[in-house]
Amino acid sequence: MTRLLGPASAALLFLAVNPAQAWQSSPERQLVRTERVTYADLDLSREADAQILLGRIKKAAYRACGGDPRRHPAHTLMPRRTEMAFKDCRQDAIARALGSIDAPVLAQARVQPAGK
Structure with a gap:
């Protein structure tokens, strides 16, 4: 099982940028929230478990x-910009989370849909 930050760690922390500020023209992003995603119950050398973790990361x-x-x-005033900001936030958060885990199967799981 791949572990993060030592043997006692059973969780992945990742930060999300504030989507409300992402629509502004400023390139600065403010980290505003942390979600804990546990994976102690998963074997990240298995594709099925990597898919489960990827789903957990996406939900978080x-x-x-x-x-x-x-x-x-x-959203009322700028629906497209707001939706884009939220989407960018989610993609950034997922990338940060995946970047903090050393599991090649997990990187492949992100590219390939489950069952392929």
Whole structure:
């Protein structure tokens, strides 16, 4: 099993950028939320378990980046920009999470859909 930050660690932490600020022209991104994604129960050398972890990471990124962009106040005025900001936030959070785990099968799982 691949572990992060030593043998006692059973969780992956990743940070999401604030999607509400991402629509602004400033290139600065503010880290605003951390979600914990556990994977102690998974064997990351197995593709099926890597897919499970990838699903957990995607769900955590959705939560960390504010959930549904249509519920954000900015969506009324700038729906496309708001949706793009939320999408960028999720992609950045997923990339950060995957970058912090040394598991080649997990990197392949992101590229390939489950069962292929």
